[in-house]
Amino acid sequence: MSLALDDLRVRSLGACEYDSPFAEMLSTKRTSPHYVAEDDRVLVDDTVSVLLSHGVPIDQVPSFEAAGPRKKIYFDPAETTVGIVTCGGLCPGLNDVIRGIVQELTEHYRVKRIVGFRNGFKGLAKDARNSVTDLTLDAVRDINNDGGTILGSSRGAQDPDEMVDSLLIHEVDVLFVIGGDGSMRGAMRLVERVDERELDISVVGVPKTIDNDLPYTDQSFGFQTAFARATDFIASVFIESQAAEHGVGIVKLMGRHSGFIACYAALSVNEANFVLIPEVPFGLDGDDGLLCRVENRLREHGQVVIVVAEGAGQDLLECDGAKDASGNDKLGDIGLFLKDRITDRLTEVGLAPTVRYLDPSYAIRSVAANAYDSVYCVRLAHAAVHAAMAGRTQTVVVRWRRRFVHVPMALITGHRNQVDPDGDLWMSVLEATGQPATFGR
Numbered sequence: 001m002s003l004a005l006d007d008l009r010v011r012s013l014g015a016c017e018y019d020s021p022f023a024e025m026l027s028t029k030r031t032s033p034h035y036v037a038e039d040d041r042v043l044v045d046d047t048v049s050v051l052l053s054h055g056v057p058i059d060q061v062p063s064f065e066a067a068g069p070r071k072k073i074y075f076d077p078a079e080t081t082v083g084i085v086t087c088g089g090l091c092p093g094l095n096d097v098i099r100g101i102v103q104e105l106t107e108h109y110r111v112k113r114i115v116g117f118r119n120g121f122k123g124l125a126k127d128a129r130n131s132v133t134d135l136t137l138d139a140v141r142d143i144n145n146d147g148g149t150i151l152g153s154s155r156g157a158q159d160p161d162e163m164v165d166s167l168l169i170h171e172v173d174v175l176f177v178i179g180g181d182g183s184m185r186g187a188m189r190l191v192e193r194v195d196e197r198e199l200d201i202s203v204v205g206v207p208k209t210i211d212n213d214l215p216y217t218d219q220s221f222g223f224q225t226a227f228a229r230a231t232d233f234i235a236s237v238f239i240e241s242q243a244a245e246h247g248v249g250i251v252k253l254m255g256r257h258s259g260f261i262a263c264y265a266a267l268s269v270n271e272a273n274f275v276l277i278p279e280v281p282f283g284l285d286g287d288d289g290l291l292c293r294v295e296n297r298l299r300e301h302g303q304v305v306i307v308v309a310e311g312a313g314q315d316l317l318e319c320d321g322a323k324d325a326s327g328n329d330k331l332g333d334i335g336l337f338l339k340d341r342i343t344d345r346l347t348e349v350g351l352a353p354t355v356r357y358l359d360p361s362y363a364i365r366s367v368a369a370n371a372y373d374s375v376y377c378v379r380l381a382h383a384a385v386h387a388a389m390a391g392r393t394q395t396v397v398v399r400w401r402r403r404f405v406h407v408p409m410a411l412i413t414g415h416r417n418q419v420d421p422d423g424d425l426w427m428s429v430l431e432a433t434g435q436p437a438t439f440g441r
């Protein structure tokens with residue numbers, strides 16, 4: 001996708017006139033290999049030929065605004081009320097982000113009040129006006145030890161005007177939306193209404209996706225925890241299948257449209273023979289199809305391990321076009337389908353398989369963040385707070401090539417991050433599994 005520098009400019013509500021609590025600490029800081037000053041920018045691309053292809057001087061190639069504290073801020077902290085909402089599916093680290101935002105706003109910016117809206121955007125609807133909770137340091141003290149979100153979450157559309165009314169009733173100046181692609185679309189609709197009503201409210205997003213399907217972020221928070229947890233289940237079916245005469249282990253992992261969890265978890269265990277992801281179609285039948293390949297593998301090695309992302313092979317299933325409350329496609333169960341088809345095939349050819357099938361999806365998504373993701377979450381939380389207090393709006397904070405940067409909200413929903421079948425990650429999966437680049441197609 002080709003971007004111009006202007007596509008990457010983030011919106012500000014206005015001039016920053018208040019001293020930031022970080023003003024003194026920043027007074028001597030300059031860009032270094034380990035720090036990007038607030039007036040410097042971070043390149044989108046890191047490859048020589050790509051940079052050259054823009055054909056413009058280096059300060060005009062696409063770049064992001066650096067995240068981090070500013071010397072001057074837009075909101076007067078003593079007069080600022082902040083709201084936080086978590087939306088969509090769970091993801092490890094949601095509580096860490098909430099806690100990080102509350103700690104930063106309380107201990108450094110000393111804002112007037114922080115409220116949490118309960119159960120996602122539902123908590124901003126008209127009939128939920130009493131569902132806010134005060135987020136104090138005490139309220140968030142140990143929440144990082146638990147998975148899920150203390151605020152609750154939901155799917156399903158809400159009236160954006162009602163949501164703006166709720167922000168006004170609670171005198172919210174800054175709203176943090178922690179959510180995925182759907183939530184960011186919802187947040188943009190909210191910003192439209194805020195603009196129409198000429199309100200001075202900042203909306204800043206912290207992108208959340210267990211599937212790692214949001215662009216402009218190296219890896220989303222919680223992803224490392226998720227694939228680390230997924231490895232336990234792959235290891236389990238590996239051991240089970242090893243102990244059987246004709247053992248087949250199948251694990252279905254989350255990944256609606258993007259197979260990152262499947263790829264990373266499989267590479268981590270490095271015992272999978274087939275990794276099936278939405279980005280790479282496969283066929284079942286014929287000498288080249290999955291069933292024949294599984295049979296051959298079983299005959300040669302006595303054991304097969306398959307890792308399948310939930311969105312893989314959807315074209316093989318009958319789909320009724322059903323949607324969830326947020327409008328996301330309801331997927332067919334590729335894991336159970338494969339389990340049945342593989343069992344039938346191996347039984348037909350007399351191999352009497354022992355098939356172990358695990359679908360640990362919710363057991364993976366509901367855990368607390370690991371130490372790595374906790375660090376990531378707290379740093380995203382800090383970046384989000386600095387961005388909002390400096391008046392940025394319609395903006396999300398992400399880590400891109402190890403730098404924390406600001407990205408216009410529209411870009412994060414513009415396309416999906418997916419495993420590139422021509423990229424080096426998929427190549428590593430092919431190397432590790434020994435499976436062909438395509439089969440049955």
Ligand SMILES: Nc1ncnc2c1ncn2[C@@H]1O[C@H](COP(=O)(O)OP(=O)(O)O)[C@@H](O)[C@H]1O
Nearest residue numbers: 088089155156157179180181182183185186326
């Ligand atoms: N196109 C959209 N416009 C407005 N709101 C949306 C849109 N898509 C999703 N939402 C809302 O955002 C919230 C979260 O969306 P969902 O798709 O469930 O999760 P995620 O944000 O994790 O992708 C839901 O309340 C949903 O109704």
Ligand SMILES: O=P(O)(O)OC[C@H]1O[C@](O)(COP(=O)(O)O)[C@@H](O)[C@@H]1O
Nearest residue numbers: 088089180209210211254255256324
């Ligand atoms: O059963 P639920 O809660 O609707 O969620 C299932 C989906 O949620 C996900 O974890 C991702 O959801 P989001 O779009 O909310 O990030 C998918 O991997 C999965 O398909």
Ligand SMILES: [Mg+2]
Nearest residue numbers: 088180181182
């Ligand atoms: Mg989503």
